[in-house]
Amino acid sequence: MxxxxxxxxxxDAPGMNACIRAVTRFALNNKLKVYGVERGYQGLINDQVFExxxxxxxxxxxxxxxxxxxARCPEFVSLEGQQKAIDTLKKHKIDALVVIGxxxxxxxxxxxxxxxxxxxxxxxxTIDNDLQYTDFTxxxxxxxxxxxxxxxxxxxxxxxxxxxxxxxxxxxxxxxxALYTALGGGAETVLIPEVPYNIIDIxxxxxxxxxxxxxxxxxxxxxxVCSAQDLKxxxxxxxxxxxxxxxxxxxxxxGGSPSMADRTLAANFAVRAVELLMEGKSGRxxxxxxxxxxxxxxxxxxxxxxxxxxxxxxxINILSM
Ligand code: ADP
Ligand code: F6P
Numbered sequence: 127m128x129x130x131x132x133x134x135x136x137x138d139a140p141g142m143n144a145c146i147r148a149v150t151r152f153a154l155n156n157k158l159k160v161y162g163v164e165r166g167y168q169g170l171i172n173d174q175v176f177e178x179x180x181x182x183x184x185x186x187x188x189x190x191x192x193x194x195x196x197a198r199c200p201e202f203v204s205l206e207g208q209q210k211a212i213d214t215l216k217k218h219k220i221d222a223l224v225v226i227g228x229x230x231x232x233x234x235x236x237x238x239x240x241x242x243x244x245x246x247x248x249x250x251x252t253i254d255n256d257l258q259y260t261d262f263t264x265x266x267x268x269x270x271x272x273x274x275x276x277x278x279x280x281x282x283x284x285x286x287x288x289x290x291x292x293x294x295x296x297x298x299x300x301x302x303x304a305l306y307t308a309l310g311g312g313a314e315t316v317l318i319p320e321v322p323y324n325i326i327d328i329x330x331x332x333x334x335x336x337x338x339x340x341x342x343x344x345x346x347x348x349x350x351v352c353s354a355q356d357l358k359x360x361x362x363x364x365x366x367x368x369x370x371x372x373x374x375x376x377x378x379x380x381g382g383s384p385s386m387a388d389r390t391l392a393a394n395f396a397v398r399a400v401e402l403l404m405e406g407k408s409g410r411x412x413x414x415x416x417x418x419x420x421x422x423x424x425x426x427x428x429x430x431x432x433x434x435x436x437x438x439x440x441x442i443n444i445l446s447m
Contacts, residue, residue: 127221127245129159130403131175134192135166135199135227135234138380139251139265141388142192142226147183148396149224149249154180156404161220165195166227167202167234170211175218187389190268190381196227202234205241212242221245222403224396228252228263229428232411236424245408248424249395253380256300259427260413260420264395265380267387269296270306272379277311277344280373287369288341290332290361294354294374295346303379304348305438314343314446317357319350320434329364394419 132149134142150160162182164174186193201207215223222245225235231248238244250257253269273295284291293313297303301318308316314335317323328345335343347354354372361368384392391414398412398419411427413420 127158127403127406129161129218129220130222130224130400131161131163131215131218131220132194132224133163133166133169133226134194134196134251135225135231136196137228137252137254138190138192138196139253139263140190140268140380140382141264141384141392142251143186143189144384144389144392145226145249145251145264145396146192146194147187148393149400150178150183151180152397152400156400158400158404161218162194165197166199166231167207167211168197168199169195170214171199171201171207173214173217175214175220188383190383192226198230208234208237208241212238212244215244222247222408224249224399224403226251226264228254229256232257232424232428235409235411236428239409239424245403245406247399247402247408248411249399250411250413253303254297254300255302256298257413257427258430258432259411259422260415262387262391262414264388264391265384266302267391268382268385269379270303270310271385272382273303273307273375274310276373276375276378277307277313277346281342281344284344284371285342290343290345290368290370292345292347292354292357292370292372294349294372296375296379297348297350299350301348301350304346305435305442308346308442309438311344311346312446313346313442314340315345316347316439316442317345317351318348318439320432321439323351325360326364329361329368332361332368333365
């Protein structure tokens, strides 16, 4: 193997740049040629490919986003789109591909192997933490820290006014950003897609808390449940007097300088991914399990079922007394 390419795909995540840097420099160290692909699978289809050197990745370790840019590319889902991507890879004599992305991007890694026998490896990069085979994805830690910093500010004003705050965070269908934000932020209530809720029970808890002398509550809400505005309307439908302010954190939680945890993951994921390619192993993904870097067959990884941490969820309720 002489030439590898790297791309970022799907939603960007803090730590992607640190990972691009580590993949590039570790590969160069091992005498491989490295090519960057702009805008994910779209860039493969459009032949947006350029050779990278050690200086191409200078001064990016601390930056959020991705210098390679990213895209969602519906054309790549079709066999015709994938064939165009393969043509570009062949044109540049690229032997293997590193894909940093989430669930959808990993489907692309699977297809490249299944449909064309092309050597690709996946690095989990998404704030959502919704890949079940790995304890953590790149970007999740930074994103939760950003949410916590926002909660700190919201707390100041909500406490001063004796108000209830609903803070909506991202995560698609996964509640992990909400779960860890609620635990770290000392929230009274967390609503996530994995656990059903009852609006009357929540309204009652808010009233009970007020009677206990708790005049300001924080509800962390995962976007996969409903919007902050809709939850406010539902709660005021049950208890019209509750003074509630909804906040949707939005894309602020997807940007920013990566945390130490994400920079470390970036380096460790990158090294293992390039090692796998050098060992001639394809169709694999890297991850972290019980603090150890792992790799797994992509089919096996994608088939892992949801292993929801109910203890963590219950701990949030217990500690919010
Ligand atoms: P993420 O990788 O963050 O989950 P998306 O779900 O948007 O983000 O997927 C990113 C890209 O991966 C899509 O735009 C598409 O190009 C590719 N992709 C998604 N699903 C498939 C699929 N079933 N087969 C091949 N490629 C896919
Ligand atoms: O997958 C990352 C993510 O930020 C999700 O949490 C969110 O649902 C989605 O992407 C938002 O996508 P967009 O950037 O298209 O608004």
